[in-house]
Amino acid sequence: MEGLVRMTFPQIDVAVRVVDWQSAHGRNHLPWQQTRDPYKVWLSEIMLQQTQVSTVLDYYGRFLERFPDVSSLAAASQEDVLALWSGLGYYSRARNLHQCAQQVLRNHGGVFPDRADLLVTLPGIGRSTAGAIAAFCFSERTPILDANVRRVLTRLLGFASDLALVKNERTLWAHAASLLPVTDLVDSMPRYTQGLMDLGASLCVPRKPLCSQCPLQSLCVAYREGDPEKYPVKTRKLVRRSESWWLLILKDRAGRVLLQLRPSKGIWAGLYCVPVFPDATSLMALLSGSSFSNISIENRAPFLHVLTHRDLYLHPVVAECDAEMVPQDLGDWFAPEQWGGLGLPAPIRKFLDSL
Ligand code: SF4
Known part of the structure; x- marks a missing residue:
């Protein structure tokens, strides 16, 4: 050659x-x-x-x-x-x-x-x-x-x-x-x-x-x-995985949303995001805890978000509650005009904007 x-x-x-x-x-x-x-x-x-x-x-x-x-x-x-x-x-x-x-x-x-x-x-x-x-x-x-x-x-x-x-x-x-x-x-x-x-x-x-x-x-x-x-010849194909995430969108009576910082490694690292759960059971376990009462829960249509190596199936669950009910270590509350200036994953921002 x-x-x-x-x-x-x-x-x-x-x-x-x-x-x-x-x-x-x-x-x-x-x-x-x-x-x-x-x-x-x-x-x-x-x-x-x-x-x-x-x-x-x-x-x-x-x-x-x-x-x-x-x-x-x-x-x-x-x-x-x-x-x-x-x-x-x-x-x-x-x-x-x-x-x-x-x-x-x-x-x-x-x-x-x-x-x-x-x-x-x-x-x-x-x-x-x-x-x-x-x-x-x-x-x-x-x-x-x-x-x-x-x-x-x-x-x-x-x-x-x-x-x-x-x-x-x-x-x-x-x-x-x-x-x-x-x-x-x-x-x-x-x-x-x-x-x-x-x-x-x-x-x-x-x-x-x-x-x-x-x-x-x-x-x-x-x-x-x-x-x-x-050309070019490259045999190794990308191995794609798919994963399902349950998203908890907690809204208080004033229209604020609870967000938490993602860990420093992994998907959406270091960005603000709504709480993520690996399955519906663990999400519902939190909401059925003693601190929550009188909340309205709505399952929204799941949607797909495609990452380089992964297909993320996102299942949003919107819950309206009083801010005082929510454990303080779960995250912080942000009004729409505040989350506009935060680093948010694109699909989360889009979803919040549509609320
Ligand atoms: S370099 Fe690419 S565009 Fe140019 S002749 Fe070769 S194949 Fe065609």
Whole structure:
């Protein structure tokens, strides 16, 4: 494969084509492309990990308004960071973001390291994200391999080895490094890195890639073979589990809702949430306790919430009661105007808004 890459893909050719295409057809006007400030680029990279550009645009601006630099983010409470992240999902990103800012302050004097091999030691920054920050901000000659780029490169190279195996993943990283630009790195590294991302997002898409518009078409093995969709090859499938949760929505006479902080690990870690029970029996056991009397209970229609590895079947039970009846250690009471500013899981917020 190494030999094939050298013979068939003169690195300069690939890099020049990607750089030229990016200048003419890529995305060049996104706010985080107008800066080389690693704080802002890092923030955008983390937000973009599992979220579309259109959604990130909104959050990115608001986040920077509230936390304009790494020190302000590090000084914030995790609760405030999660509240601002609320609705973006994948909350481990927000927790890592906060920890990363604190580590940059503590271990790097408030200045982001300027090399990928140092960036990758920070919480929440994987090898590809580290490469992207280093290429965008410092023009380091270092590769990235996010899902979009992995697709482009495996197709371009006809890389059919199973990426579920670490050694094959490693080989692909080596190929990615061998294709990097060699000249004018200050301009070409950010543009090449962005170009591969843009190609994967706009032309070399998972289904029905638009090969006729692709600058790499004449070099592309997958195109020549006639079946680009067979790349990338990865055999290990995600094992999905399903789980049922019973949600207790306790409302007092003033319309406030009882919320508690989720544990620091697991689903919705560190967010505010209504009390969760593994089954209806344990939920009803609480409500039939001596402190509760004269309460109205209503079972609402269950609904599905899909997480990366899990299908959560949520069963809401709404109970109206006097706040004094409720044991104090169960949580705190919040009025609608208060829970709006808290970090709440998206399905819980939606449900509470519909009450
Ligand atoms: S020619 Fe088609 S398959 Fe090959 S890199 Fe371009 S879009 Fe992807």
